[in-house]
Amino acid sequence: MPGKILIVEDDLESLKLIGLMLQSRGYQIVAAQSGLQALNKAVSESPDLVLLDVMMPGMDGYEVARRLRADERTAAIPIIMLTARGQITDKVAGFEAGADEYLVKPVHPAELVTRIEALISRTTRLGPPTRLPRGKSVGFLGCKGGVGTTTLAINLSVTLIRGPALGKRVVLLDARTGSSPLALQMGLRPQQGLQVLAGRDPQGLNADTILTYADRHVSGVLVLGGLPDPQGTVQSFTPAHIEAIVRSLADTVDYVLVDMGVGLDAVNQALLRTLDYVMIVVEPHRISLLLTQALLAALDALEIGRHRQGIVLVNRAPTSTTPGRDAVEEFLQREIVVVIPPAPELAFRAAEQGTPMVVMQPESLVAVQFHQLAQHIASR
Ligand SMILES: Nc1ncnc2c1ncn2[C@@H]1O[C@H](COP(=O)(O)OP(=O)(O)O)[C@@H](O)[C@H]1O
Numbered sequence: 092m093p094g095k096i097l098i099v100e101d102d103l104e105s106l107k108l109i110g111l112m113l114q115s116r117g118y119q120i121v122a123a124q125s126g127l128q129a130l131n132k133a134v135s136e137s138p139d140l141v142l143l144d145v146m147m148p149g150m151d152g153y154e155v156a157r158r159l160r161a162d163e164r165t166a167a168i169p170i171i172m173l174t175a176r177g178q179i180t181d182k183v184a185g186f187e188a189g190a191d192e193y194l195v196k197p198v199h200p201a202e203l204v205t206r207i208e209a210l211i212s213r214t215t216r217l218g219p220p221t222r223l224p225r226g227k228s229v230g231f232l233g234c235k236g237g238v239g240t241t242t243l244a245i246n247l248s249v250t251l252i253r254g255p256a257l258g259k260r261v262v263l264l265d266a267r268t269g270s271s272p273l274a275l276q277m278g279l280r281p282q283q284g285l286q287v288l289a290g291r292d293p294q295g296l297n298a299d300t301i302l303t304y305a306d307r308h309v310s311g312v313l314v315l316g317g318l319p320d321p322q323g324t325v326q327s328f329t330p331a332h333i334e335a336i337v338r339s340l341a342d343t344v345d346y347v348l349v350d351m352g353v354g355l356d357a358v359n360q361a362l363l364r365t366l367d368y369v370m371i372v373v374e375p376h377r378i379s380l381l382l383t384q385a386l387l388a389a390l391d392a393l394e395i396g397r398h399r400q401g402i403v404l405v406n407r408a409p410t411s412t413t414p415g416r417d418a419v420e421e422f423l424q425r426e427i428v429v430v431i432p433p434a435p436e437l438a439f440r441a442a443e444q445g446t447p448m449v450v451m452q453p454e455s456l457v458a459v460q461f462h463q464l465a466q467h468i469a470s471r
């Protein structure tokens with residue numbers, strides 16, 4: 092029955108030890124010494140099982156497990172977490188991240204082999220496990236303020252629910268409890284909800300509780316917007332809050348869209364680890380492009396896989412010398428998913444009336460581009 096096992100372990104000695112032991116039982120071994128290597132090999136080698144160490148520098152085992160589960164090419168591969176930590180909370184974290192089994196080191200070779208065999212035969216017998224229906228989570232991150240990030244998140248949410256996500260549940264969440272005009276831009280009254288949630292114990296947050304604070308926009312989008320907070324007195328989310336909120340929403344609704352604003356503070360870094368996909372909002376101007384370059388390098392340093400990033404070019408105010416799509420792609424060395432054309436008049440009227448642009452003019456060029464973007468996100 093033996094099969095192919097991907098061993099993920101940063102410690103070379105342990106790696107060799109486990110590898111040799113399993114090899115002697117007839118298993119074919121593939122080794123990875125970092126989280127990133129593990130993700131790549133899980134795709135290229137299609138192992139029958141992943142043996143995953145938790146404590147690794149850089150990307151830890153929990154994160155590797157989450158990413159394996161999030162990628163449909165690797166989502167069905169059984170995972171055994173192998174760790175020196177035996178606290179019950181660690182185990183829970185392991186299972187939440189997507190592990191099928193959790194073994195505490197040192198594990199007896201006979202026990203390890205028994206678990207491996209049981210798990211592989213269970214998976215072969217049942218076929219790949221049917222995963223719980225789980226929504227998509229997408230963040231919108233500006234390369235700087237004022238480039239149209241909030242406008243993008245709003246218009247996309249409405250385009251989704253009127254198109255590819257018709258009849259489904261779409262939540263639009265503000266990562267900032269204070270200072271965002273998201274609710275106002277949608278013609279909604281700013282609410283205390285996010286502030287209340289920020290005051291709660293993140294462990295106790297579930298989707299039902301969270302959604303009681305959502306406002307329903309006329310389009311059907313459920314909006315969790317922050318308060319205008321000029322004095323900075325509104326309590327902010329901690330990384331644990333934002334992670335708990337996005338995870339529980341994504342387990343319940345079909346789309347969770349998050350307006351991340353700008354920057355890579357702790358909350359946005361937690362979001363980058365949690366979200367399926369992040370759209371980086373870029374303006375075709377020199378300063379924005381330089382900031383984007385730095386941002387993309389930072390995302391690489393944080394090991395946010397490029398398959399989880401997309402770039403949207405928002406061309407709010409073109410001039411005769413504004414670089415076009417090709418020039419921007421060339422400069423950033425990345426592909427652009429969609430270009431949102433300038434619509435200053437429409438954007439202004441939309442803001443004045445608190446109505447999204449795509450609702451005001453569903454036939455406009457802007458709306459057509461939002462459709463493309465919605466399709467792109469829905470088909471991922
Ligand atoms: N395609 C567009 N054409 C023209 N103006 C736009 C466009 N998209 C957004 N805007 C305008 O740009 C300004 C900044 O948008 P906003 O979404 O608040 O940016 P951010 O969230 O990045 O700070 C707003 O006045 C908005 O109406």
Ligand SMILES: [Mg+2]
Pocket residue numbers: 237240241242271272352
């Ligand atoms: Mg904004």
